[in-house]
Amino acid sequence: DVKVTQSSRYLVKRTGEKVFLECVQDMDHENMFWYRQDPGLGLRLIYFSYDVKMKEKGDIPEGYSVSREKKERFSLILESASTNQTSMYLCASSSSPRANSPLHFGNGTRLTVT
């Protein structure tokens, strides 16, 4: 069974702090994704990656960056956290190179920025 592990379940940070959200998958999947989930707005794609050191902007990349130094790990970085980045962050991975296969999600990180 695919396991996608997000390092923190809950996180509280102050405005202006640099925040790292870590995600690790154990199935050798090429593709990894970061979403945020907000009530009434569904899941919105922040960034995704098809390979090591490769990244693509999703629909809402502003205020975020990512890092993929190893195939199994995909990090989301908030350079200077703001209160409007308070959200549930979900990491996912998949095996298909063209997104045409199920996503396997981590349990999410609920981030609160005060």
Added chain:
Amino acid sequence: EDKVVQSPLSLVVHEGDTVTLNCSYEVTNFRSLLWYKQEKKAPTFLFMLTSSGIEKKSGRLSSILDKKELFSILNITATQTGDSAIYLCAVPNTNAGKSTFGDGTTLTVKP
């Protein structure tokens, strides 16, 4: 721009009821539509539909796709309190390499 619309946004039923959740889409280069169930944590995969008119079934859950009218339905029969969850519909854009999600339907099943 790709679009996925789910309805209703929320639904409250009693145990034993049958529910139908809807998902309509406008996506370039359509190849599949996927349904997920999200309880308190991670969304988990339910069905992947690629062909019109072929029902996918798992226990009390079933789903079907209509590629002509660009929609899918997810049916749950004899609902149980454990079916309470957010149900998400997603459509991959295979050229862009990413999926577009609907806003989800929040189903609450009361005892």
